[in-house]
Amino acid sequence: MKQFVLFTLLCVSVFSCKNEDAVENEISKIETDFIVERFDRAFAEVKPEGLSDLKKAFPFLFYNRIPDSLWVERMQDSNQIMLNNETDKIFEDFKNETHEIEQLFQHLKYYDKSFTEPRIVTLTNFVDYRNKLAVTDTVAVIAIDNYLGNDHEVYSGIPVFLSQNMKPSQIVVDLAKAYSERQIFQSRKKTLLDEMVYFGKQLYFKDKIIPFKTDAEKIGYTPEQLEFARLNEGVIWTEFVEKEMLYNTDSSLPARFIADAPFSKFYLELDSKTPGRLGQYMGWQIVRAYMKNNDVSLQEMLQTDANEIFNKSNYKPPK
Structure with a gap:
């Protein structure tokens, strides 16, 4: 009897694995259509006279109440320049991250037929690690200065239990969390x-x-x-x-x-x-x-x- 139970469990496990493999194979064939727009690089390279063109390209990143003079100051800020340099070192091509985002989108499209790929925009935000990224129906904004590597010197003043996840491999994890929050319904959180x-x-x-x-x-x-x-x-x-x-x-x-x-x-x-x-x-x-x-x-x-x-x-x- 014991051997029969073990055999049954083994069969169920094998069938489950084969089924999961079939699903993943189907998901891998789903086409995606998106590009990663590097606002961080565009801002690092822009001159004051080109600011208006940058605002037209990324209007959702600029607020009317913030005068252009503050953006020009930020272009020349030593901390901003340092972040420009560091993000450029770590995310020279963003190739691996883009591949993982593609896999994320393939799975989202499989499980949610209404999902469409948003614009992906990377930027820096003075290491605001409480706000690493944000997603809407049309845009996903990623503050990549929060993912330079858990041992990066920029994070020396941040508690280790937080900085341990400030690395490139966690970008897609945080994106998945953000998308889950948009789909979870729970009427209460009392207990x-x-x-x-x-x-x-x-x-x-x-x-x-x-x-x-x-x-x-x-x-x-x-x-x-x-x-x-x-x-x-x-x-x-x-x-x-x-x-x-x-x-x-x-x-x-x-x-x-x-x-x-x-x-x-x-x-x-x-x-x-x-x-x-x-x-x-x-x-x-x-x-x-x-x-x-x-x-x-x-x-x-x-x-x-x-x-x-x-x-x-x-x-x-x-x-």
């Missing part, structure tokens, strides 16, 4: 479970939209941090359940387990060894379990209530 499932939806969206990225890249962990989460999943879940956190509306819980932080705050000795955002990781596993155990589409899941997802997930941490 810790609500927050966990919301971010679990984001991460599962990345599973489908950027499957060429590792799990560590999707969640923004180092490989070691991801391994800690995997090895301690049962312990983490036990803490959440035994301390009755899941349905708790205490506003401090998202700060402890959801928000960017150097570590998660269980108020235990092991805290300093934990990565931040473990609530997001656990929500990810809940949503993965829900999708495994229920026949629903990606779009349906993104619209489903957090409690329904949890109740129908049959989630159990690995032993």
Whole structure:
């Protein structure tokens, strides 16, 4: 009997892998139509007398209340010139990033038939790492000075738990997150479970939209941090359940387990060894379990209530 069960599980696993390969093969054939417009380079090269032409080419980047004199000052600003030089070194051709964006768009077009490729515009924004990029139906703006490399000297004053993801490979990850936020509906985020499932939806969206990225890249962990989460999943879940956190509306819980932080705050000795955002990781596993155990589409899941997802997930941490 045991051998039969193992054989059945193996067959299911093989069939699932073949099905996923077939889907990915179909997605790889989807055509995309976009170019990356390097506003950062155009601004670095423009002279004051050419500013009006640049404004015509990128009207959505200029605000009427900001006089041209301030833009001319920025052209001559030493910090701006430094960023021009550094972004030019790191993103000389933007070839790899463009390829990953193409893969992202192929997957978005497969799972959302209404999706059309936007204009892709790169710029610098004085390392405003809280606002790395923005997407709309027609434009995606990427502040590439936030992706120079996690050990770049420009980031010396930024906490490591934030700067560790300020590298080129995370551009497409952050784009996927931005697109997930436009598609997720969740009527409330009152409890810790609500927050966990919301971010679990984001991460599962990345599973489908950027499957060429590792799990560590999707969640923004180092490989070691991801391994800690995997090895301690049962312990983490036990803490959440035994301390009755899941349905708790205490506003401090998202700060402890959801928000960017150097570590998660269980108020235990092991805290300093934990990565931040473990609530997001656990929500990810809940949503993965829900999708495994229920026949629903990606779009349906993104619209489903957090409690329904949890109740129908049959989630159990690995032993």
